[in-house]
Amino acid sequence: MSLLAAGATAPSVATQLAGSGLIGLREGLEAGIVVMILVAFLVKSERRDALKWVWLGVGTAVAMVAATFLIIHFGTSTLDGVAAEIAAGIASLVAVVIVTAMVLWMRKASRSISGDLKSGMEKALVVGPYAVLSLAFFAVGREGLETALLMVGYAENTAGSPWPLIGLLLGIVVAAVVTVLMYLGAIRINMATFFKYTGVALVVVAAGILGYGVRALQIGGVLPGATMPAFDVSGIYDAGSWYGTVLGGILNLRPDPTVLQFAAWAAYLVIVLFLFLRPSAPSRRSQPVQEPAAT
Structure with missing residues (x-):
């Protein structure tokens, strides 16, 4: 029995696009900034000959990320019953x-x-082309793996709908366009503010995935308390309404969460948001992420 079948309502198309689009925009822009910095450095250092190794590393990382997502997603989709719930719960966590x-x-x-x-990059240029390729591969692959795993957990809560993948691709396209405009100097973005607010949004999305994972593991019998609701507001909360689909799709809020599910969701939000938003000491090595236009 899937979590949706257990009483949740599949998120609306707009909600699915918004949630996955945010993931694609945030993670795509992070990866884009990495590539922009590497490319701008090589151009300014008059080492355009090394650009092909950067792009090869980026392409390899993208292929690896796509393969990872497909293997995990289709691997879990072939399961059913209790096994599917356990696999979905583990993937979400x-x-x-x-x-x-x-x-x-x-x-x-x-x-x-x-x-x-x-x-x-300075060190990689001294070592050789494969070092440049590896630097680009790991720098982009790190962001890509985060995206792939986050999307697996998000897609598990949308009943096999294709809209999360479409939203992800749209977010990545927008991120690519913004990155190119930043590289050309056409626009400037306060990256600290951008990453702060999108980081908060990702934490909220991750909290919903955590709640989903806990509930799935409870249904699968791995965690206790599947029949112990913390509260039930089904009488006044319409899961099929516009606000129900938004809250259910992005925040994964249910009208009848279990005690463990709600506790995990709330504790995660409080602890991680505190760690993320707490003031940090200034670093002497701090440098603005924004790169000037390449010449």
Whole structure:
């Protein structure tokens, strides 16, 4: 029995597009900024000959991410019954762990990512082409794996709908366009503000995936308390209404969460948002992510 069949309502198309589009925009822009920094550094260093190795590394990373998503997604879709719930629950929890680690890491790394990438590229140019390829591969692949795992957890809650994938691709396209415009100097974005607010949104989405994963594992018999609701507001909460589909699709709020599910959801939001939003000490290595237009 799937979680949707257990009483949840499939999110609306607009909600699915918004949730996955946010993931694609945020993660796509992170990866785009990495590529932009590497390309701008090579152009300014008059090492355009190394650009082909950067693009080869990026292409390899994209292929690896796509394969990872397809293997995990179709692997879980071939299961049914209790096995499907357990697999979906485990995939959701793994996605939450990785996304949380990456969001918290980006909170600090964003201040020095430009300097770190330039330093890494200087060393890679000395070593040779394969070092340049590896630097681009791992820098982009890290962001891509986060996206793939987050999308697996998100897609599990949409009853096999294709709209989350469409929303993800649209978000990535928008991120690519914004990255190109930034590279050309046509627009400037306050990246600190962007990553702050999109980071908060991702934490909220991850909390919903965590709640889904806990409920799935309860239905699968791995975790206890499947029949212990924390509360039930089904009488006044219409899961099929516009607000019900929004809250159910993005926040994964149910009218009858279990005690463990609601506790995990609330605790995650409080703890991770506190860690993410708490003030951080300024770093001497801080450099703006925004790169000037290439010449």
